[in-house]
Amino acid sequence: MGSIQGVLSWLGTTLRLMSYNKAGFIGFLMTSAILLVCLLGPLWIPLDTTTKLDKIYQPPSAEHWMGTDHQGRDIFSQIVHGGKDVIYVAAVAALLSTLIAVTFGTVSAFAGGVTDSLIMGVTDVILTIPQFPLLAVLAAFVKLDNLTLLGLFLGVLSWPALLRAVRSQALSLKERDFVEAARALDLGTGHIVFRELVPNMMTYIVISFTLALTAAVYTQVGLVLLGLVPVSSSNWGVMISLAWTQGAIFFRDAMWRIMMPILAIALFQLSVITMTRSLELAFNPRLRTMA
């Protein structure tokens, strides 16, 4: 499948499979749209930074789609510019936690014995640490203004639950005859883990990745909201935080200012979670050959 044609036909089949579930496909389209807007939108829509005293706290209109903030600046432009960082941090966190969970979960299940006990011991310890307070304490010691660093921190703390799930999946797969046959053929641990076990857990891994993504969005926004992470750029979390500290919940007029970033986050989470339904279909080999 090295050729461009092969890749295209694979993509076509994947899209067709994903469209079998209407809700999931809508989720997929919305996720793609949000990603496009957040990544490419800033190129077209400039961030509105000029204070306009005559336009403070305006409701949504044709001119300002999402209304204006306390300085009369366009909220829509802030939403478009504010998604990139949130999604980037969440993606780094989700990638890292999925990578750790899948690698060590499978190794733990497959190696057994001391290795298994050791990995599960560490997992249980990290699982018992209350994540949020730890992050709050960490934020006091480490300067978390680097987005990648923040993502890595979130990822390093959020893998244990997924690791346990991956391990139990691998444990049951490992007893299946095809894994035993691979052992009888001496195909090697690498082959067994990455060719036999992981492909059979792919659906699960991808769905876990999206769930880790949504969890990382919430944790991150929570940290920003509490002012524990000094992220200077305009992102959805910072927008809520600023609106909050400037008392937006007390003015009816300020509703749009605080609601818009909240809605943006909710919409993104909803899209991603709905998309998982279609992802289930895309990673099922049974369906792929039928299409």
Added chain:
Amino acid sequence: MAPILEVRNLTRQFGKGRETVTAVDAISFAIEPGETVCLVGESGCGKSTTGRMVAGLLEATAGEVLFEGRNIRQLDRKAYQRYRQTVQIIHQDPYSSLNPTQTIRQILTAPLLRHRKVKNSAAAEARVLELLEIVDLTPASDVIAKYPHQLSGGQRQRVAVARALTVDPKFIVADEAVSMVDVSIRVSILTMLARLKREFDVTFLFITHDLALAKYFAWEGRITVMYLGRIVEDGPTQRLITDPRHPYTQALLSAVPEADPALAQHKRQIELRGAEIPSLLALPPGCSFHPRCPYMLPGQCDRTVPALEPVEVGGRVACPVRKQDAVSLLV
């Protein structure tokens, strides 16, 4: 000739403490190159456990499996590789023995490349097609790109056999290899296995619960009968079928239906004293078969475990009471 594979006092226990179950209890046997041996017994008698230990997939609790005279747990890297490529297993369930995410091509190519059986992927492709032809999956070019779920149970089982053949094995453990396949294609798969036996000089350890199948597949070979983890009788198939000595073997044989109504009418049924198989958790003392055995001698059979002793008609019998007595099932 030196045995290709030998088993000495092989024991396997599962569980811990009071819940310990002895699935296989100190069994010994040897298999010569080219021989066909059938392991027969009811479900739960330890025959599959034995097969998995012989294939090196399950560690023994005690005893040893000898490959070319050496314990398989003490082989150096090179000898272990030779053992792994010599001994292969065919599983019972063709629905779980093939990875659902791989095509038949991927399933068969991996072992070929791993063990350098072919030089490059083009040669692998040719070899895969050849293997599919050998197991009667024709046209092979239609099958090669398919996923397991696109094949029938019988076809999958043939793929499983082809996969075992990728490493040119000399010894195949066939664990109930046809019992989950439709009856209509059972014979064709058995014929195919018999052909492999002849053409590639493969030694078979054929595990089955069906004595009629064992009789068909190992007519020139031997049958070993297991009951609750122990061997009760073994011997050349033709002797064991016509002149069974152990009461359990006799009971098994009398339960095999005869196709010929004239024979069926005259066939003697062994009257067992009970149909219940004891639990492995609470094995009866002495001979495990004594609660069901019509020839049970109180004071002997319920006290001492009978030793498996050679009989002059060929093979071994673990029944001091009946081992000398020929019983004709057809009167």
